[in-house]
Amino acid sequence: MQKTIILGVCGGIAAYKSAELARLLVKSNINVQVVMTDAAKKFITPLTFQAITNNKVLTNEHFWTTNANETMEHIHVSRNADLILIAPATANFIAKINQGICDDLLTNICAARNCNLVICPAMNTYMYMNPPNLRNIEQLKNDGVTFVGPETGDQACGETGLGRLTEPQDILIDLNRYLSNSKLKDLKILISAGATSENIDDARIITNRSSGKMGISIANEAFDLGAEVTLIKGKTEVLPHKGIKIIEANNHEEMEQNVLNEASNHDIFISVAAVSDYKADHVFQGKIKKDQNVLNLKLIKTSDILKSTKKLFPNLFCVGFAAESNNLINYAKQKLVEKNLDMIIANELQKTMGEDQAEVVILDKKQEKILPKMEKKLLANSILTEIYDRFKTNEN
Template sequence: MLKGKRLVLGVSGGIAAYKAAALTSKLVQAGAEVKVIMTDSAQQFIAPTTFQALSRQPVYTDTFDEKDSTQIQHIDVADWADLFVLAPATANLIGKLANGLADDMLSTTLLATEAPVYIAPAMNVHMYSHPAVLSNMQKLDQWGFNFIEPGEGYLACGYVGKGRLEEPESIVKLLEEEMQNKVLDGKKVLITAGPTQEKIDPVRYFTNPSSGKMGFALARQALSLGADVTLVTGPVNLTTPKGIRRIDITTAEEMYDQVLEHYHSSDIVIKAAAVADYRPKKTFEKKMKKQDGDYTVEMERTRDILAELGRRKEHQYLIGFAAETNDVEQYGRQKLEKKNLDAIVINNVSEAGTGFGHDTNSSLFLTKRGRETTMPLTSKDELAKQILREAVKELAGEED
């Protein structure tokens, strides 16, 4: 699955740099075209000529050593890459990437590339568990970077524990499996996430407790499967995964407009946003002042985005969400049929650990064709994987 792939291997300064030479050889044997970028520290452990001989490509070590005067070197390499692998990735390189620092050829190319990045950490066991390193890795994970977990064993520093660079054979196998799993390659996926806000006056609005976590998890997982992802989101405090096209909206009407604008060109549409069903009929340009007695807000219906998508459906595979507190399956089935959906994800938000704001969720996945899949309580990222796997089965016409 790596045959013909253009892969950039970033090598940073750790003793595990010697394994990067073996990794280069095995990637070339697997059919990949490999270009290597080395940091100054990496060159203290292994010479660039080693990688040049193994890759049969020039090795990049200096941002300002332009090999072709007609191109800007780090931009050209960044655009060239289908895949970007950091092996070994030191704590320093991970920290630089997590904080947007670009002071050498490797870090500048990393910030410029739009290719999927796979990070294979290698460091002392205590460095690997340091809060700063863990925080940087968590940030990169949220941004959509992929991690290749280090192994456990005897480390060069003399300690025994987690921090040893994964073996080259295992890294190649993982990359091949990743390429094989790009089942949504060439597909355009449109996802909605988060709440909407419906204004009363400049300082007050109606909203709901949706965090957007489920929609963002779906976007991350769709991207990992090779999809071209557009994410339309309400106001949330979440980081956009690298490689995803994000469109920010505030109101239900704005979400309606953006979703309809991108609907025709989409192959899979997943409406995970919690959109307001009603908005204030009358709004005020200036802050309402407190008055004696009660105040009544008259509400009017917002446009039903999901129903409109169901009416306009052509080739799209349309998935809706239903957040229910009682008669969960009954209401979910009604929504599936009434809104002309291909599938629906039903959440019982009254259950512990499920629904708005949580990092976990459980669901019942129902399809128009009669497929029923119970998805037990798990992380929202894992649930997103399950939902997309079921959608892929449906699109392929597979039976249970």
């Protein structure tokens, strides 16, 4: 069924960006009902939004209307909406709704809502950092209102800092979470992704060829499906979605520390990172000179993060990845048992590493299931469905 969003536009410079946001929402097959404050109309005309959304734009004239068909708009409008999105939200608007002030159509609609409210602030950085504004935002967050942004960068006023409106395409990514009827909504998922690297000396490292594509795809998909996602991120060029909590981990030790610190706050741990299995016994200070024909490096085995996590947190649903160059299913089964995992995803190293597509076999203690070759984004979705089904069965 088509979703409906109320797009509230306030009187800030970034109001022109709402037109692009409205266009992207319409393109995503969302019915957009724009509501403008009086100040917003000084920056952009209702006609622009009407042309983009194909809907009549609501303004304060409709609040004080004498037209019998349009009375009580402030209540009726949100009854048909799946979400109210305010972009840009001014400091003035944020202050008003935090105080429960209802002096125009948009503040009334927000006060009388029966759906989620998402606010995208945009203002001068000093205005944003103004203590009353920060207090208002904090209070609204405590009341269950969601904030997207603001971002840091150059501002229309010539200053630089925190206060820019989040770019429309990024707002859209965030919205998917609230619009999807996802089963992952109440889940906290911890994911490790990317490659780690271990120092040999101050200039050289041992690392691996993992691109991080699979792990980040799973993190992004889980986030889009509504989960609260924490990503322990090794080296990768792939960008996680805004809104995912990211903790950087460059080497095995940082990866282990961060996973163990976060594990108790999560329901599921999906270990996708390609963590170094060995590290230098001794890290040289400075740079090793090139004066020997043969250089022997002594490597020592690192600990198994996934295994120790499951041991320390037996109630955490733990999913491993097994990338093997041969004997795929047997090795994956061994790992499943040895690490006491709830599920393992096996894939052939040569066919997967760095590629945009992959084929995997999913194994748990009872069954094996092949997920045929597909784009990693689609695969991430299927993998999360498999994880969710098993997680729910375990819970019951």
